[in-house]
Amino acid sequence: MKVGIIALGSHKERHGAALPPDTDAKIAEHIALETARKTDAEFLGTLKSSYELPEINTGDHQPIEEVIEELKDKIQEVKAEGFEGLLIVNGHGGNQELENHLEEVEKEMQIKLRMDSTICQIEGPHAGTGELSIGSILGITDESQIEEHQNPEKHPEVGFAGFEKVREKYDWAEDHAQEVINEGVRIDESIGKDLLDSAISNAAEKTREMGS
Structure with a gap:
C-alpha cells in the first residue's frame, strides 16, 4: 500500500512570548518529515x-x-497520485476531535486513515517546558523571552494558567496550570529530544502498520 503523511497543527495560536503562533504546525511538520524519512512513506x-x-x-x-x-x-488530491493510505500527524491538542470523524471520512473517501497525536499527549502544558524544549531543538524558541513568557497576566495561555473557566471545566487544564504555576517553565533540550523521539517512533510504527 502506498502511504502518505500529512501534518496538522495550528498556525495562528498564541504560545506566550517565547514561541511563534505556528508552533504546533512546525512541530507536526518536523515529526511528519522525520517519520517519512524513517519509513517508505512520503x-x-x-x-x-x-x-x-x-x-x-x-x-x-x-x-x-x-x-x-x-x-x-487533500484526500482527493493524494488519491489521484495513487496513495491508498494517509497518516495525519497532529501537533495541536484541539485537533484530536478529528479522530471522532475519521471512520466516516474513511468510508466516504475510500482511503485508509490513521491519526497520530502522540506529541499532544506527552508534551505537557500548552507552551510549557515541553514545547519550549522542542522549540529550542527546532530553532523556534526565543530564549531571551522566557521570563516574559511566564507572566500569566500578559500570557494567560501558557499552561492555561490564566484561563479560569477552562481550568474549572477540565481537570487536565487545571493540572497543567498548576504545573506551570508551581514549577515555572524552562528549556531542556534533552526533554525536547525525548519527546520528539517518542512521537516520531510512534508515528513511524503506525505508518509501517498501514503499509503492511
Missing part, C-alpha cells in the same frame, strides 16, 4: 485549518467541519 504537506474547543480562546481556529472539508480535498 510527506505530502500541511493542512492550514485547525480546530479548538470553544472554551479555549488562544487564537484563530476553524469549525471542525472546515477541517474535515480541507482533509477531504
Whole structure:
C-alpha cells in the first residue's frame, strides 16, 4: 500500500512570548518529515485549518467541519497520485476531535486513515517546558523571552494558567496550570529530544502498520 503523511497543527495560536503562533504546525511538520524519512512513506504537506474547543480562546481556529472539508480535498488530491493510505500527524491538542470523524471520512473517501497525536499527549502544558524544549531543538524558541513568557497576566495561555473557566471545566487544564504555576517553565533540550523521539517512533510504527 502506498502511504502518505500529512501534518496538522495550528498556525495562528498564541504560545506566550517565547514561541511563534505556528508552533504546533512546525512541530507536526518536523515529526511528519522525520517519520517519512524513517519509513517508505512520503510527506505530502500541511493542512492550514485547525480546530479548538470553544472554551479555549488562544487564537484563530476553524469549525471542525472546515477541517474535515480541507482533509477531504487533500484526500482527493493524494488519491489521484495513487496513495491508498494517509497518516495525519497532529501537533495541536484541539485537533484530536478529528479522530471522532475519521471512520466516516474513511468510508466516504475510500482511503485508509490513521491519526497520530502522540506529541499532544506527552508534551505537557500548552507552551510549557515541553514545547519550549522542542522549540529550542527546532530553532523556534526565543530564549531571551522566557521570563516574559511566564507572566500569566500578559500570557494567560501558557499552561492555561490564566484561563479560569477552562481550568474549572477540565481537570487536565487545571493540572497543567498548576504545573506551570508551581514549577515555572524552562528549556531542556534533552526533554525536547525525548519527546520528539517518542512521537516520531510512534508515528513511524503506525505508518509501517498501514503499509503492511
